[in-house]
Amino acid sequence: MQSMRKNIATMAGYVPGFQPPDGEQWVKLNTNENPYPPSPKVVAAIRQELGEGDSLRRYPDPPSQAARNAAAKLYGFDSEWVIMANGSDELLNNLIRAFVNEGEEIAFVQPSYSYYATLAAVQGATIRTFCLDEAWLLEDFPDRYQGKLFFLTSPNAPLGIAFSNEMIADLARRCDGVLVVDEAYADFADGNALELVRQHENVVVTRTFSKSYALAGMRLGFAIARPEVVAALDKIRDHYNIDRLAQCAAVAALQDQAYFKEAIGKIRQTRDWFIGELEKLQYTVLPSQANYVFAIPTDRDGKKIYDALFERKILVRFFSDSLLAHGLRISIGTQQEMEATITALKEIG
Numbered sequence: 348m349q350s351m352r353k354n355i356a357t358m359a360g361y362v363p364g365f366q367p368p369d370g371e372q373w374v375k376l377n378t379n380e381n382p383y384p385p386s387p388k389v390v391a392a393i394r395q396e397l398g399e400g401d402s403l404r405r406y407p408d409p410p411s412q413a414a415r416n417a418a419a420k421l422y423g424f425d426s427e428w429v430i431m432a433n434g435s436d437e438l439l440n441n442l443i444r445a446f447v448n449e450g451e452e453i454a455f456v457q458p459s460y461s462y463y464a465t466l467a468a469v470q471g472a473t474i475r476t477f478c479l480d481e482a483w484l485l486e487d488f489p490d491r492y493q494g495k496l497f498f499l500t501s502p503n504a505p506l507g508i509a510f511s512n513e514m515i516a517d518l519a520r521r522c523d524g525v526l527v528v529d530e531a532y533a534d535f536a537d538g539n540a541l542e543l544v545r546q547h548e549n550v551v552v553t554r555t556f557s558k559s560y561a562l563a564g565m566r567l568g569f570a571i572a573r574p575e576v577v578a579a580l581d582k583i584r585d586h587y588n589i590d591r592l593a594q595c596a597a598v599a600a601l602q603d604q605a606y607f608k609e610a611i612g613k614i615r616q617t618r619d620w621f622i623g624e625l626e627k628l629q630y631t632v633l634p635s636q637a638n639y640v641f642a643i644p645t646d647r648d649g650k651k652i653y654d655a656l657f658e659r660k661i662l663v664r665f666f667s668d669s670l671l672a673h674g675l676r677i678s679i680g681t682q683q684e685m686e687a688t689i690t691a692l693k694e695i696g
Contacts, residue, residue: 367662374661374687376678379504379532379639381561383613383681385596386606389562392599393592407591410581414589414597418569421601422541427574430581431597433588435531435555435568436462438580442496442551443470445579446525452494456485458670459500460529483508488521495524501540502532505666505676507635509536512543519547525576528552534559534611535618536636544571551576558638559611560600565593614638618679624689631674639678647673655695661688 367373384390396402411431419426432438439462447453449471455463457476467474475494477485499518502509519526530552533539543550556567567589570580589597600607622632622640631643644652649672653665664676679685 367660371660374680374684376639376680376684376688377662377664377676378563379558379637379678380563381558381610381614381638382679382684383561383610385561386600386603388603388606389596389599392595396592396595402591405591407587407589407594409586411589411594411597414569414594414601417598417601418571421604422571424544424571425574428544428571428577430570430572430577430584431589431594432568432570432584433593434557434566435529435553435570436466437584437588438553438568438570439463439498439527439529440466440469441580441583442525442527442553443467443472444583445576447472447495453496453498454492454494455498456500456503458503458505458666458668459498460504460531463498479503483510484514485518488518490521491523492518492521493523496527497522497524498527498529500529500531502536502635502637504532504637505639505664505671506633506641507532507637507639507676508633509533509538509636512538512540515540515550516543516547519543519550522549524549526550531555532558532637532639534607535615535638541571544573548573556597556600560607561610562596562600565596567593567597569597613682614679617682617685620682621677621679621685621689624685625692628689628692630692639676641671641674641676643674649674652692652695656688656691659691659694661691663688 367375414431415426415429419429443453443466447470450473452473452475453467454475454477457478464474477488480486515528526549528540528550530539540552544552551570551572553570554568557563618635625632625642629645633641649665653663653675656663666672
């Protein structure tokens with residue numbers, strides 16, 4: 348059993364979709380899921396849509412117009428500036444399909460979302476990466492970047508740091524191609540880059556419902572971009588890319604901002620408390636604006652802490668990449684879950 352658990356631990360460090368064994372109670376802090384359920388209005392909307400099941404025999408609305416309208420109203424854009432998607436990953440993939448030919452270049456920050464490289468490989472694009480300096484600015488970024496797409500995750504995954512709009516605007520001016528600001532975690536941050544979409548023709552902002560809206564199981568995302576960009580993405584998306592239940596869930600989630608803000612507030616409060624407790628244990632914690640933290644123990648041995656937490660049935664994320672192996676990414680769960688994690692870290696020493 349001990350060796351089997353060690354093997355599972357190794358796999359869990361690198362496979363985001365790892366699920367704890369059935370029947371065992373774990374503290375699961377490795378996939379940045381929301382610790383709170385979605386709005387009750389989402390559940391009610393799904394039940395109403397289901398009714399007696401008759402609606403399921405009919406195809407969904409191809410453009411997901413009601414969801415586009417709800418997002419447009421909430422964020423202050425015309426609906427022509429909004430496109431819905433089957434998770435933000437669909438948007439990232441379709442952006443490459445729309446703007447990058449085989450052999451052309453895309454770029455992103457290293458470290459950031461590892462799926463960018465996978466999507467680029469599928470489309471036959473070449474990859475260029477840029478590192479961050481000690482001030483969290485891009486190293487050696489050219490005066491004119493001529494690649495077709497640049498992905499900037501803000502807040503950064505897995506580090507949690509957010510980039511200022513001044514920096515993002517500077518990148519937009521220096522990019523000949525499209526600058527995609529991947530804001531999967533922006534709802535947990537102090538600000539966002541939505542206004543830059545109006546100011547710069549080449550800026551696209553992508554969002555997901557998986558984190559802040561607690562709908563990871565529904566696979567929902569959206570982008571805000573210039574109408575001509577939205578039109579290009581509309582041409583290549585799957586015709587019925589979002590099912591009926593997901594569409595009504597999106598509308599209900601976007602409209603219940605009172606519940607949304609309450610849940611976000613609790614997560615931010617717990618995050619700030621957890622950072623303070625980690626610092627008392629002499630961990631170095633990067634300034635997170637997301638629903639996770641990147642924490643570095645004093646001996647810079649992230650794997651050791653990961654294994655020790657795993658033995659206590661607390662699942663966090665360890666990355667073998669040399670840029671990240673000195674620390675751990677820890678999702679923010681409930682206050683009770685984070686208190687249990689601090690207790691375990693005190694035991695580990």
